[in-house]
Each structure stands twice: as structure tokens, then as C-alpha cells.
Amino acid sequence: MTGHTTGTVPPTAPRPEAAVGTLVLVRHGQSTTNAEGRFTGWTDAPLTAHGEREALDAGRQLAEHGLLPEAVHTSLLVRSVHSAELLLREAGRSWIPVHRTWRLNERQYGALTGRRKSRVREEAGPARYRAWRRSLGGVPDPMPEEQLARLRADPRYTGLRPTGVPAAESLAGVIARVTPYWADVLAARLRTGSTVLVVAHGNSLRALAAVLDGLSGPETEELNIPTGAPLRYDVDAALRPLVRGGRYLNPERARAAAASVAAEGAA
Numbered sequence: 546m547t548g549h550t551t552g553t554v555p556p557t558a559p560r561p562e563a564a565v566g567t568l569v570l571v572r573h574g575q576s577t578t579n580a581e582g583r584f585t586g587w588t589d590a591p592l593t594a595h596g597e598r599e600a601l602d603a604g605r606q607l608a609e610h611g612l613l614p615e616a617v618h619t620s621l622l623v624r625s626v627h628s629a630e631l632l633l634r635e636a637g638r639s640w641i642p643v644h645r646t647w648r649l650n651e652r653q654y655g656a657l658t659g660r661r662k663s664r665v666r667e668e669a670g671p672a673r674y675r676a677w678r679r680s681l682g683g684v685p686d687p688m689p690e691e692q693l694a695r696l697r698a699d700p701r702y703t704g705l706r707p708t709g710v711p712a713a714e715s716l717a718g719v720i721a722r723v724t725p726y727w728a729d730v731l732a733a734r735l736r737t738g739s740t741v742l743v744v745a746h747g748n749s750l751r752a753l754a755a756v757l758d759g760l761s762g763p764e765t766e767e768l769n770i771p772t773g774a775p776l777r778y779d780v781d782a783a784l785r786p787l788v789r790g791g792r793y794l795n796p797e798r799a800r801a802a803a804a805s806v807a808a809e810g811a812a
């Protein structure tokens with residue numbers, strides 16, 4: 546594994562003039578369940594070798610663009626934690642402060658957790674499958690009790706009491722839990738002129754983008770975020786993105802990969 550060492554530390558690139566802070570969003574690298582085409586949600590799935598390479602590559606891209614974060618925010622799920630570690634090692638920024646929160650966790654996919662997307666689509670039909678997967682309000686059936694009890698007993702979720710781990714979530718629910726983290730933590734850091742990195746999940750990042758860009762329901766439904774592709778948002782003093790939707794550091798790769806995410810389950 547390579548990494549930047551003293552002497553090869555890349556320079557910080559200047560921000561566009563109107564920008565106050567920079568937010569970089571990265572979805573974790575490919576996980577084993579992504580590779581198998583299964584819903585993952587709040588379960589822990591390790592990165593595949595390909596996913597590790599994606600995380601390293603994201604770190605290289607950040608370094609090449611002089612995008613050097615001053616802090617990183619991850620979920621409590623290991624695919625996000627490990628991706629951030631690999632990325633930061635490669636970017637020469639392993640030493641920056643780390644903040645972890647359940648608010649950035651993937652959507653709780655309830656009864657769909659662990660199920661093959663193609664099978665669910667076949668059983669439920671494309672319209673219900675799409676509503677569960679991409680609409681704002683679609684909530685899958687609750688997670689079976691035993692599985693939910695195990696998740697609720699996980700020490701990493703002690704901080705969630707008294708409301709507890711949800712049995713299933715809609716994207717609107719994810720937006721509701723991500724919004725306070727945006728307003729109280731991320732926005733506050735960006736206002737001080739920081740470059741802030743968030744390494745999280747397809748749906749928690751869709752939620753964050755929906756808040757940042759003020760996306761409509763249909764726009765949110767169309768949004769798909771590929772693994773390991775850094776998405777840069779420069780924000781002005783009112784924390785509005787200078788470019789709506791942000792800019793992928795590698796737009797061509799990101800466009801193709803987002804189309805594959807959208808098509809998951811249909812092949």
C-alpha cells in the first residue's frame with residue numbers, strides 16, 4: 546500500500562473566490578454485499594479488495610486536487626470507517642480529527658436487509674421495488690424482531706436511546722436524522738473555512754445532498770451516488786453550493802458508476 550510521506554505532501558489548492566468552505570462527500574468503497582447485489586442497511590459488510598482500491602484511489606484523487614480535509618466524519622458502520630482510514634492514509638491525512646455518528650449510517654432497510662435486490666424486484670415488481678429503494682416516503686417492512694433485537698443490543702448504538710434503532714426507515718427519515726448533523730456540526734465547520742470530508746453511504750449522502758442542494762422529491766429519486774467517487778461542494782457564506790449537485794473529481798467515471806447503481810436489481 547502506498548501513501549504520501551513527508552516531502553511529498555501535496556499543496557492545498559485554492560478555493561474559488563466566493564467559497565467559504567469545502568465539503569467532500571465520498572461513499573464507502575464496494576462492500577461484499579454490494580458485490581453480491583444485496584441490501585445492506587445497518588449491517589456490517591467488509592470492503593472487497595476492489596472496494597479497498599476504490600478508497601485508496603479516492604485518497605489519491607483528493608491529494609492530486611489539493612483537497613486536504615481538516616476533519617473527517619463517518620458513520621458507525623465498518624465499511625465507512627475502513628474506507629475513511631484507507632483514503633486518509635493515501636492522502637497523507639491519517640492524523641486529522643475523526644468524528645463518527647449513527648446519523649450518517651446507511652438507511653435502515655428493515656426486512657430488505659441482506660436480501661438480493663434482483664429477487665426483491667422480481668417478487669415485489671419494479672414499481673414497489675423502486676418506491677422502497679428510491680422514493681422519499683417508501684418504508685420497507687420492519688426488520689424481523691430477533692435481528693432487530695441484536696442490532697439494538699449493539700454497544701455502538703447506546704447513544705441512540707431512548708428512541709432506539711429504527712425497525713426500518715424511509716429516505717425522508719434519513720433526511721430527518723442527517724439534517725441536525727448538517728446544521729449543528731458540518732455547517733458550523735464549513736463556516737469557519739474548513740475543508741470537511743464525509744465518508745458515508747449511498748442513502749445518507751443522498752440525504753445530505755438533498756438538504757444541501759434543496760432537491761425536489763423527483764430529483765432526490767433520480768440521485769444515485771457511486772462508491773469511492775469524491776464529490777466536491779464549495780459553499781458560500783450562506784452555505785449554498787456554488788455548483789448545484791457539486792462536482793465529482795472524476796465526472797466520467799462517476800456518471801457511469803451512478804448509472805450502474807441506478808440499475809441495480811434490474812439486470
Ligand SMILES: O=C(O)[C@@H](CO)OP(=O)(O)O
Pocket residue numbers: 579583584585586587651652654678747748806809
Ligand atoms: O444496500 C444498501 O444499503 C444501499 C446501498 O448499498 O442500497 P441502495 O443503493 O439500493 O439503496
